[in-house]
Amino acid sequence: MDSAAVLRWYDRYARDLAWRTGPAERARGDAPDPYRVWLSEVMLQQTTVATVGRYFARFTSLWPTVFDLAAAPLDAVLVEWAGLGYYARARNLHACAVAVVEHHDGVFPKTSNALQALPGIGAYTSAAIAAICHDEPIAVLDGNLDRVLARYYRLDVPVREAKETLRAALQTVIPARAGDFAQAMMDIGATICTPRKALCTSCPLRSGCLARTTENPTLFPIKAQKTERPTRYGHAFVMFDGDGDIFLETRPDKGLLAKMTQTPTSEWTARPSDPRFPCPGYWQPHGRIVHVFTHFRLELEVWSIKLVDAAALEHGWWADPRAFGREALPTLFRKVLAQSGLA
DNA sequence: AAGGCGGGGTT
């Protein structure tokens, strides 16, 4: 693989990203900030560049260093992470910041091996940080590289079955500018060798690419068989008082949307069921919302009620909808509240 | 090795 061609391409066409120290800056001697690189990499796990942008700006504004983030309460981090999804990332992010401050004097470890021991940092993220920040010659393999390499080698099995083979192949072609090479390969995957289109004539890897000689390079990688997504059904209950404040509570410590904020809901079951309301009274129906998670689809009937005597409710709190920006409400429950018409 | 775990951009 012509890694020199990849670097030449990167010097001309590198994406300009807020968390990136570009090739010109690197050449001038600017060093990436491991905190910002780490923060961006965690946010980018299974998340698009476009989505991450505003979250990255908000986090670095609130918490410019790992010390600031470690000193913040977890609840504050969850509030800012709300809407970004995969909330275990936010809990691990905070735990990682605390670990870096307490066990590493606030300095991120420099090797991928040491980085991978930290919470929320796996094979990809550890390699990415070490390569980008310290030019460690290690294979950085994300979803983009899975696709680019599956096409380059015309891989005839699903990537998950050949991940280590791809890693070994990539490992042998890493040039001295390991960080720029890693980012270049990801940029190629994001802008040239995309899932549904392959702009092979513009690709610096075109000379050795095996899929390029096939009729349709986008047939690679071979997809694993997809499992169908079941639907679950339930009810969501929006309770408001005379001031228009709405009753919220915290979800359990584990499982889906752990430790995030919600309105009360029923169990979510395989079949629709009649609502069992949290309290008696006149519950007004607001129709249904649909929300799609990774492994199931959820349909919730939304109900609301005005409570005169709110004192009976336990383990929760009343919040002004105008201040919902300070609540750790995932998108699902923002949809519920919007559907109720009360927030 | 397989499945749980969000949400949105793109096509």
Added chain:
DNA sequence: AACCCAGCCTT
């Protein structure tokens, strides 16, 4: 409506 995104962790 389907696909998939700078994956990690648990079982």
